[in-house]
Amino acid sequence: METELQKRIKEEYERRKEEENAPGVMVDFGEIDDEPKLPDTGSDGSQTKKKEDIEKELASAESLLYHVATKQELEDDPAMDSLLYRIRKRVAANPIYKIPTRELEKKVEYIELFFDLIFVYSLRTINGLFHHVGGSFPSYQLIGIFLFLTAVVMQVWFFTTMFFNRYGRKSLRDYISIFINMYLLYFMASGSTVAWMGYFEVYHFAWAAIMVNLAYRSWDKMMFAPHIDDLDRKILKRNLLVLLGELVLILLSIPVFYMTGYAISPLALLWGYVMKGMEHKLYSKRPCDFPHLAERNLLLVILTFGEMIIGISSYFTQGVSIVMNLMAFLIVIGLFLAYGFFYDNVVDHHRKTSGIGYLGIHVVMILAINSTTIALELLAGEGPHIYLKTLWMVITVTVYYYSLILMGYYAKPEVKRSHRFIPYSVFLISSYVGLMLFFGENQLLGSTISLCFVYLTLGVMIHNHSGDKKLRIGGYL
Helix, strand or coil, X not given: CCCHHHHHHHHHHHHHHHHHCCCCCCCCCCCCCCCCCCCCCCCCCHHHHHHHHHHHHXXXXXXXXXXXXXXXXXXXXXXXXXHHHHHHHHHHHCCCCCCCHHXXXXXXXXXXXXXXXXXXXXXXXXXXXXXXXXXXXCCHHHHHHHHHHHHHHHHHHHHHHHHHHHHCCCCHHHHHHHHHHHHHHHHHHHCCCCCHHHHHHHHHHHHHHHHHHHHHHHHHHHHHCCCCCHHHHHHHHHHHHHHHHHHHHHHHHHHHHHHHCXXXXXXXXXXXXXXXXXXXXXXXXXXXXXXXXXXXXXXXXXXXXXXXXXXXXXXXXXCCCHHHHHHHHHHHHHHHHHHHHHHHHHECCCCCCCCHHHHHHHHHHHHHHHHHHHHHHHHHCCCCCHXXXXXXXXXXXXXXXXXXXXXXXHECHHHHCCCCHHHHHHHHHHHHHHHHHHHCCCHHHHHHHHHHHHHHHHHHHHHHHHXXXXXXXXXXX
């Protein structure tokens, strides 16, 4: 005989099926509690009996839900922002249920990988700001422009990734939105030159158009998406207001620049980052798909390290010592392996979080990686100011490793209980900075110190997180 819960599930399923004329559609469990509430224990042990009844009822409901969620029609509709997807995640979190977690994860689509390629081009173009400096050290104004342009590009990636993590699907409108942003980013990249002020109008109109595109997608989802609830609408409305606020500041910066000669664009950039950070509590009520988000960040980090691999090609020209190019290559490998170790062994890929903090850490990290690329390119060239170039690399590498430490906030529970890595890492970073301040002017000695620091830190990571298990060949190493 069917229980009341089973009847409710079937009724809702059939109603949605009739409305949308499609099998395997979303089931709304908004009125069903995440966990059954048990009555107070009676003297006759009535609680145990009722708990067993509830477990049987929920197990039966889970069987029906799993059947609905694994229909072939659902596999053809990757609407991972659907209510059914969220309900399955809630069900999987309950120990009573046995739904495999891997079936719940949203996979990174090839269109997202294609989209990330435009950011590789954008970062490479921004790095071209320093190609004319030769062996000298760039001006502080040029460094400021570099940081600003990189932060703008990363903000576009931040906003787009966060939106598609929650509400993206294989729909024509989403594809068109991605292609439009890619096209507009070409205009922004073409203006990311030494003569940036000369492209001020084109750059800002392209930036504003991207904000319009993202705002439209939020409005479209909020108004017409059939499978979102009130919390989703509240999130999308807040996102729309943030994007429109930044749009106003971007457009306002154009006449202000022509009238006064001052660029207020950094205010627009700051507005976007600050307001997005203030949405953390709201987004926490509807956690992101963290496996998908972590993979998106990993892929962009890999692409950014690819840019670093291209950057150190200057060390492999005629006249450069083989010792120097070997050390540059090994330093890049060590930096990359540190992130890879964290991603594979430390980060909890099923953490429930808003995702804003994780994305924010990676914005800073990618900025540090890209800045380290510039430092390595400058150090490869002959000329004065070796100490200043070395100091730049020390700063960027330090920021990179502190970003890794901050990623520890998203560590697995068993890893979080061990805090040995943090003091050891802080000691190594402090020692590295001190040694480089004293000996960094000697390029060979500075490179040796950097190489030792990178691999000592990697060794501390591996030792700290290996526990009592002996590392074996064929494992991580």
